[in-house]
Amino acid sequence: MLVLLDTLNTKERAVFLLKEAFDYEHDEIAKILEISVENSRQLLTRAKKKLKLRKPEITTSSxxxxxxxxxxxxxxxxxxxxxxxxxxxxxxxxxxxxxxxxxxxxxxxxxxxxxxxxxxxxxxxxxxxxxxxxxxxxxxxxxxxxxxxxxxxxxxxxxxxxxxxxxxxxxxxxxxxxxx
Incomplete structure (x- = not known):
């Protein structure tokens, strides 16, 4: 969670959490954040890309x-x-x-x-x-x-x-x- 908070900007965090953690629809997120539905989709896409780039390769310690x-x-x-x-x-x-x-x-x-x-x-x-x-x-x-x-x-x-x-x-x- 700390990595998530550190990696994403405020709007990306909000959209990511509302969509991924609480299963909100993009139209609901758009209303809550006062943004367009398309902007909500774009912010989620951007957040996922950032998190994928940040995600460390998981290997067992040796x-x-x-x-x-x-x-x-x-x-x-x-x-x-x-x-x-x-x-x-x-x-x-x-x-x-x-x-x-x-x-x-x-x-x-x-x-x-x-x-x-x-x-x-x-x-x-x-x-x-x-x-x-x-x-x-x-x-x-x-x-x-x-x-x-x-x-x-x-x-x-x-x-x-x-x-x-x-x-x-x-x-x-x-x-x-x-x-x-």
Whole structure:
């Protein structure tokens, strides 16, 4: 849902949700949004194209991905900026979901330098004393941060075909973490 909200503009989001999630007809959507029926159809087509382009290729994480995340964790622990720079794609982005009850340090961060600053800050100030487990969530590599038996943070990683981190989706919303 975060990717959807981040990828589409306001009208595309509205049309997509009304049509795909709530099964509204285009004439109903047109009335609600005060647009033409044709505009509603065009916005839906555009939204689907954007989402298809954004959709990552789903592959199961491998032992190679696990080793890669181990390297990432070691670099974060050491504050090894050079290694992190090599591991992150130029367009890397971090998206945080804290839900309604918590405030995330940043909802969206992008670029290598900003991502390194954010992730090393979060580790030093919030995760340093937590147990870290490497797992697979929704067919993607993930880091799970535990305080005792309580899951505090789940970071899901999207890797490019050339092995660079393109996205980190960080979930800290306690209600969502209970479902993992």
């Amino acid at each position: 032992a190679k991905d696990r080793k890669y995340l181990e390297k990432y964790v070691n670099a974060i622990r050491k504050g090894d900026v050079k290694t992190l720079e090599q591991m992150l794609s130029d367009e890397v982005q971090v998206l945080a979901d804290a839900g309604n009850k918590l405030q995330a340090i940043a909802e969206l961060t992008s670029g290598i330098e900003n991502t390194i600053k954010l992730m090393t800050y979060v580790y030093e100030n919030h995760q340093k004393d937590l147990e870290i487990k490497i797992e697979e969530i929704n067919h993607q590599s993930a880091l799970l941060f535990y305080r005792g038996t309580t899951l505090i943070n789940c970071q899901i990683f999207e890797l490019s075909p050339n092995g660079k981190i393109t996205s980190i989706f960080s979930v800290v919303d306690p209600e969502k973490l209970m479902k993992i």
